[in-house]
Amino acid sequence: MTIEWFVILSAxxxxxxxxxxxxxxxxxxxxxxxxxxxxxxxxxxVAFSRMVGNGQxxxxxxxxxxxxxxxxxxxxxxxVAIFRRRxxxxxxxxxxxxx
Amino acid sequence: MEEVLFFLAAIGALGGAFGVIAMRNPxxxxxxxxxxxxxxxxxxxLLTSAFVAAAQVVVYAGAVMVLYVFxxxxxxxxxxxxxxxxxxxxxxxPLLGIALFVELSVAVLSSSLLALGEDGADVKAGxxxxxxxxxxxxxxxxxxxxASSILLLLAAVGAIVLAARRRHEDxxxxxxxxxxxxxxxxxxxxxxRRVASEEGVSS
Numbered sequence: 001m002t003i004e005w006f007v008i009l010s011a012x013x014x015x016x017x018x019x020x021x022x023x024x025x026x027x028x029x030x031x032x033x034x035x036x037x038x039x040x041x042x043x044x045x046v047a048f049s050r051m052v053g054n055g056q057x058x059x060x061x062x063x064x065x066x067x068x069x070x071x072x073x074x075x076x077x078x079x080v081a082i083f084r085r086r087x088x089x090x091x092x093x094x095x096x097x098x099x
Numbered sequence: 100m101e102e103v104l105f106f107l108a109a110i111g112a113l114g115g116a117f118g119v120i121a122m123r124n125p126x127x128x129x130x131x132x133x134x135x136x137x138x139x140x141x142x143x144x145l146l147t148s149a150f151v152a153a154a155q156v157v158v159y160a161g162a163v164m165v166l167y168v169f170x171x172x173x174x175x176x177x178x179x180x181x182x183x184x185x186x187x188x189x190x191x192x193p194l195l196g197i198a199l200f201v202e203l204s205v206a207v208l209s210s211s212l213l214a215l216g217e218d219g220a221d222v223k224a225g226x227x228x229x230x231x232x233x234x235x236x237x238x239x240x241x242x243x244x245x246a247s248s249i250l251l252l253l254a255a256v257g258a259i260v261l262a263a264r265r266r267h268e269d270x271x272x273x274x275x276x277x278x279x280x281x282x283x284x285x286x287x288x289x290x291x292r293r294v295a296s297e298e299g300v301s302s
Binding site for chain 1 (some may be wrong): 101102105108109110112113116117119120123124128129132134135139142143145146147150151154155158159162163165167170171173174184188189191192193195196197199200203205207208210212216217218219220221222226228231232235239240243244247248250253254255257258259260261262264
């Protein structure tokens with residue numbers, strides 16, 4: 001398979017993640033869609049790393065994974081905090097800064 | 100053989116991605132994301148990056164998804180309201196998604212990267228195995244490696260601070276004050292009110 005296919009698939013996955021963020025309102029599903037977009041970026045990084053034939057893109061794919069884990073940890077902590085305060089888990093209701 | 104594997108994994112990845120955004124129940128969305136992550140790991144293997152594929156399965160599909168499953172089970176999946184703040188959001192959003200895909204594809208395919216249409220550079224046998232990645236991480240990319248470890252530590256501490264229960268919340272006088280004053284939920288109370296309520300209990 002040529003590298004093009006992988007990059008096009010990555011673009012398609014990224015667009016799917018962005019579509020999910022535009023469509024859904026639950027903060028949990030929005031976090032999942034962020035994961036989709038980060039993974040699409042990872043796929044592009046690894047594909048380009050294969051294209052040029054050195055491992056630097058793979059190193060940054062690993063670092064993107066770490067950053068995604070950080071984002072998940074903080075996001076899920078926020079969701080648990082929102083749930084504890086009995087606020088609605090809906091990003092349209094949560095648009096004011098004062099709780 | 101490679102084409103068959105690629106298309107199987109691509110169908111799995113795309114199906115998982117569409118499952119994430121189409122499922123009503125967040126629990127099923129998490130399961131669809133696990134399918135997506137496993138398919139991506141297969142794609143990484145096709146790109147001869149074994150370490151990234153292993154890390155994807157162990158870290159993502161293992162650890163991070165367990166975290167998601169726990170939080171979904173704790174919070175519970177509520178149905179989303181049908182109310183749309185922007186009229187026609189359900190029709191505008193797919194248009195924007197398609198536009199984004201077309202734009203990304205045009206940007207990639209019209210670039211002057213001639214090697215895009217090839218199978219990739221010739222690589223040695225040890226390309227992408229843990230030894231090669233570890234050598235790169237600890238020699239050439241030591242600073243990003245350490246920075247990401249500090250970021251991970253900060254995120255863990257921040258998540259504990261965000262999600263921790265208030266320590267002084269469950270004393271009896273606090274509970275009494277909350278019920279008496281009709282404060283809603285377990286929202287934190289301003290300090291003056293808390294002092295006043297404790298005086299009321301003791302008198």
